Amino acid sequence: MQSIGSVRGEARKRRSPDALLKRGIAVPRRSSRGLPMLAGARNLIARSPRSVRLGKLGRDRVRGKWLLVCVLFLASALLYGAWIGGQTGRLVDTLGGGIEKLAVAAGFGVKRVTVDGQLHTTDAEITAALHAGPDTMMLGYDTDAAKARLEAVPWIKHAQVMRLLPSTLQVVIEERVPYAIWQSHGQTYVVDAEGVTLAPALREAYPELPLVVGDGAPKAAPALYQALMPYGDLKQKMIAAIRVGDRRWTLKLASGLEVMLPDDNVDEALASLTKLDAEKALLKRNIASVDLRLLDRVTVRLRDDPDGSPPTAEAAQETPTSSTKTPGKGKT
Structure with missing residues (x-):
C-alpha cells in the first residue's frame, strides 16, 4: 500500500522543472520574490576606485627644491642673527642702498632740476634745500620733505616739487615780495x-x-x-x-x-x-x-x-x- 506522502513527493518530482524539461515541456520562468526588475535594465557593476600613483620628481626639481629651502634657511638665519646682534637697521639700510644703486644705474637718478618763479633766491639756497644729486634715486625721493625745506628759505613763500621720470625734478616757487x-x-x-x-x-x-x-x-x-x-x-x-x-x-x-x-x-x-x-x-x-x-x-x-x-x-x-x-x- 502506497502512502500519500510518497505519491505527493513523486508527483512533485514529475512536476519539477528538470523533469518537465526532460519531457520537452516548456517551463514558465518564475519571478523572483524580491524587488521587481525593470525590463531591459542593465546590470550595474560596482568597481572599486583606482588608485593614482604619482610619478617621482626628477633630479633637477628635487635639487631646486632643496636649494630654495637652503636659501630660505640662510636668509632666516641671517635676519635672526642681525636681530639678536642689534644690526637689523644696518642690514635694512644695506639692502636699501643696494636697490638704490641699481635704480640709479638703470637711469632713475636725479640728472636735471628745473626751477620756475626764481627771482631773488640763489641757486645755492635751492640746491641745498633739495638735497638731490646724481646719486639720488628718483623713485624714493621725498617731495614733501623737499617742499618743507624750500619753504624754510626766507625768500620762498610757497614751493612745489614734482618728479618727472626718469631723471628730472621740477620745482615751482612763489617768492615773497x-x-x-x-x-x-x-x-x-x-x-x-x-x-x-x-x-x-x-x-x-x-x-x-x-x-x-x-x-x-x-x-x-x-x-x-x-x-x-x-x-x-x-x-x-x-x-x-x-x-x-x-x-x-x-x-x-x-x-x-x-x-x-x-x-x-x-x-x-x-x-x-x-x-x-x-x-x-x-x-x-x-x-x-x-x-x-x-x-x-x-x-x-x-x-x-x-x-x-x-x-x-x-x-x-x-x-x-x-x-x-x-x-x-x-x-x-
Whole structure:
C-alpha cells in the first residue's frame, strides 16, 4: 500500500522543472520574490576606485627644491642673527642702498632740476634745500620733505616739487615780495609785508622801498603805510618811520622835522596835521618836531639853531638809527 506522502513527493518530482524539461515541456520562468526588475535594465557593476600613483620628481626639481629651502634657511638665519646682534637697521639700510644703486644705474637718478618763479633766491639756497644729486634715486625721493625745506628759505613763500621720470625734478616757487627796508642796531635788511626778514640789504639797493627803524617795525609797517595812503604829500617828504617802544611811530621828514604820532587814532592825528599844514604851512616852518600824541592839542618844538636857519641837506637826509631819541616837549 502506497502512502500519500510518497505519491505527493513523486508527483512533485514529475512536476519539477528538470523533469518537465526532460519531457520537452516548456517551463514558465518564475519571478523572483524580491524587488521587481525593470525590463531591459542593465546590470550595474560596482568597481572599486583606482588608485593614482604619482610619478617621482626628477633630479633637477628635487635639487631646486632643496636649494630654495637652503636659501630660505640662510636668509632666516641671517635676519635672526642681525636681530639678536642689534644690526637689523644696518642690514635694512644695506639692502636699501643696494636697490638704490641699481635704480640709479638703470637711469632713475636725479640728472636735471628745473626751477620756475626764481627771482631773488640763489641757486645755492635751492640746491641745498633739495638735497638731490646724481646719486639720488628718483623713485624714493621725498617731495614733501623737499617742499618743507624750500619753504624754510626766507625768500620762498610757497614751493612745489614734482618728479618727472626718469631723471628730472621740477620745482615751482612763489617768492615773497620786498615791502620795506628795516634798520636795526646799525644793520639793514629787506622785509616783506608780513614782517619776515628776507636778507641783509643795502638801502641803496631798494631806493623805492620805505625805511622803517626800530624793534617791531617790520610787522607794524603795513598798518602805518595803509593809514598814510591818503596823504601823498606827507609820504613824499618822509625819509623814515621810527618805531618807538613797539607802541607808536615817529615820522622823520627830509627837512629834519619829526612828527610824533599817538599809539592809536593815527588817522585822526594825520588829519589834524594836514589841516594845520594847509592853514599855517606848519611843515615849512623852522620847527624841530610836532607832537600829536594828545588829540586835544598839538605841541611844537622850535629848532635849537642860533640863526634859525633850516638844516643842511646832508644833515636832513642823514639815515636815522634805532637808537634815535624822541625829542621832548618844547614851546607850544
